[in-house]
Amino acid sequence: MRPSLALTLMARESRGSAAKVLFFLACLSVGVAAVVAVAGLSGGIDRGLRREARTLLAGDVAVRSAKPIPQAVVAQVSTFLAAHPGSRSAELYEMVTVVAVPREGGQVASALVELKAVGPGWPFYGEVKTEPPRPLDELLAENGVLVAPDLARKLDLTEGSRLDVGGHACTVRGQILSEPDKLGVGIDLGPRLLMSRAGLAATGLETFGSRIDRKILIKLPDDATAKTAEDFEKAIEAELKPDSGIRVETYVDAQPGLRAGFRNATRFLGLVALVSLVLGGIGVAETVRAWLASRLDAIAVLKCLGLRPREVVALYAGETALLGLLGSLVGAALGTAILAIAPKLLADILPAVPIPAFSASAILRGLLLGTGTAVLFSIAPLSSLRLVPPLRVLRRDAEPLEASKVARLAVALVLIAGVFGAAWIQSGSPKLATGFAGGMIAAAAILAGAAWATTRLVERAARGRLRVTLRHGLAAVARPGAGTLPAITALGLGVLVVVGMLLVQRGLTASLKADRPDEAPNLFLVDMQTGQWPKAEAILRSQGAQSIRTVPIVTARLASIDGVTAADLAARRGDRGRGRWIFTREQNLTWMKELPKDNEIVAGALWSDPKTNEISIEQDFAQDLGAKLGSKMVFDVQGVPIEMTVTSLRKVGWRSFGINFFLVVEPGVLDDAPQRRVAAARVPTGSEQVVQDRIAAELPNVVVLRVREIIEKVAKLLDRIGLAIRILGGFAIAAGIAILAGAVGASASRRGREVALLKTLGATRAGVVGTFSVEFALLGLVAGVIGTVGGGILAWAVITKGMELPWTWRPAILLLSPIGAVILSVLAGIAASTSALRKRPIEVLRAE
């Protein structure tokens, strides 16, 4: 058959099929919209981070360290600058600290801030917005600081106000409204305070052990290429020891950690979006099945007139593909509209880069997956077209042509492969794709089984004694061709996804906010020098603090384990990132005679070998390091190598919120090492601010971290993330509802006849609505119950096995979800039955 003839026949075939077309659009567009929105967001973030790389880095290259940058590296930078006229450098230091405003009577008001100290020239790219809008150098000169509007409000600061930073008096010169290199993602521990690098040096906050993120930013000459940046990066890295803790980043890298993080997140979200599309596919399969069932006579005539079986299949497959494309186009438009508003809705969890609403690659992906889904899920009904006997033109009860078992198996395998392929496209991971496809198939099979069982049960139930409304409603569910199976499967899958996501998110948030033990600390003091502890303790006790605990911290670098250097151990790991970082990062060591209550020895014995320096390691950390009982670990403690033997392994109850360490050393080994202190305490509610104010006034370098505030910020972030997930889960529900409505619509003529007959026999409209409601309520109930149970099992697995958190029952969600499904099902079903309900008996009976 010529392509032009095929298109002509397709166009003719689609006449009088408005309902079919609408349903196609509804089924597919929801899922495609979700796919396009997620893909657009992911791609937009990635491209945005790359495009804004220089601005976000505020330079072309950044040399970064948590410790003072070695002179050798500083010299290397200077040499490079000298060799590349037009290049410049600036320092950038960031840290968390407490600032204070003197009040009357010797009181202070304090606040935790994220301090940023910048050298001349910052930012090399992008704009800083300040109020008043004056040159930055001018605003920050002579101990000038700029504060975020939040901070100004909190401490009642105006231009000219005094603000003590590290006990050093500074002057507020205005507000900082925006910074080009602020990523805007995650949690801010406090509002921004901007000062000059020289100003920070004057505060005395740069002491031993201060947690400062130090950077040297470099701007390359204007004509420099990416290669110049990369060459410089390699030159610096070549001179660094693997465990130096110094990282070099270029704008070419473009925030690799953040991009990887978002890629992982959107990979997961992409699979959630795919669920909606798969549900849409189920709806498409049902539409095609119903449509082809209504075309059997016509198909027999076409075969009689000389259309070959494969031409018949091609004709209807082509029509399906075209409709799929149309539905996908609508979905792509919808997804683009969502992408236009998503960045505003999710501002807290997305980086501050422009994300364009229109993404050609996302739209293309949506069109491909949408059209592919339509064709894939239609394969089974389409392939049965080959079996329509042309003899049907003479005898309606003619037996279908024989189906090949191999062909049936092939169709099933193609469907599974298609779902797997789509999942691979969305997730980029064959492992995830396998899990997704397997999970979907298992869930669909269980739901289909439940639908079948429901139908059988209702068929056999003794309905004789039931009221007529109930009786007829139940009978409708069991009727052949009622569409029970796809409706329950689709709606059930939607409920499963939404309930599962909701339970996981609630579980995470609850775990954060969970009732902590009474003695759990609600306040931590960090960056404290040893000599400052007595005064800090006195302040705590004066405010009624309980459960006060303090431990020393010595920072060290791991040199070797059992004779293998940390550098070699890191190299053996092969992958960049966490696997190697565990060997190269700075380790925090402490010592104590007795372990706190939330530590349990699981192997060996604490401080049991007087002949050696002993160390106790948390068991999971030991596994990550590859250390075991008896291992010899050498630490470089501020230049002094100290060997220790692992004599015990511990299990730590991290959720106690106490001060805990991966590495605990035997007392006496590190007494003389340079150290600082950390302390934890539980202060009465209402006294936290008083403690912070007094610490800020008397110990300005000590940072006070208030647990409740941090938990609330994390919980808020989780809520926003949960919102994004629930929106996507909502697409799945919408797809399920669309399928239910479509199944109802497909049986509209039958329902119309039914309504006509019932009305003729004396049923009122309310009675008919009642009958339909019983039918839809049962569908919704079965789907809701199975979906809720499935979602609960999924959430339980994720929380207890994936995140290793305790499981909490949520009766409200578990109870309300099936009820919600029933309500949605009834509302959607009745809405879809409106035209049938309006039919008058005479219209239908005359048409017969």
Place this chain on the structure above:
Amino acid sequence: MTTAAPRIELIGLTRRLPSGERLLTILDRIDLSIAAGEFVAVLGPSGSGKSTLLALMAGLDRPTSGEVRLDGSAIQDLSEDALALLRRDKIGFVFQSFQLLGNLTARENVLLPLELAGRPEAGARADALLSTVGLAERGHHYPSQLSGGEQQRVALARAFGTRPPILLADEPTGNLDRATGKIVLDTLEQLRIESGTTLVLVTHDPDVARLADRRIHLVDGRIDREERTVAENVP
């Protein structure tokens, strides 16, 4: 002197169908030969196997045993594809229930076989046929907008579109009143003569059968007797 193969030849044709645990014999060892251009009517009571005979001739069904030959070539073992092509090129159909495609206009219904066969100037041929059957002005109407007689005339136009060597008609006037049926039959006859088509027509109406060159009477799946318009009765 060689004689041309019959247009349609049935040799020992048998068709059985399962009915519960039994096998029902619908046709039992039918031997029949129809020459090119002949008009043969097949009569018989309900359940005598008339429609099954027609279906086997058209390759719509497969015999349990025996052969169906069209122009000397056996068709019973052809693939579904080959049978579809055979029907496209060689066989036209007229059905009792018209079997027009409801989403196509009258003209498009007539066009369809011409388009499938890739015939040139299909549009002109369709218009000419519609004119022949007296429906030139109704080509843009859908079947639901036509009367039964008009629909059957459209079906006739469709059946003759490709000038098929064979036309099979299954009770073409079965759903029509007498007067309309006569119009349809006259049109059928006119088109048959113009095209020289071999026509096999199934009917239960003796008046309709009288128009044929030959009448085959089927009883319980067997040929009971045969009559020719100008030949002796064959017991």
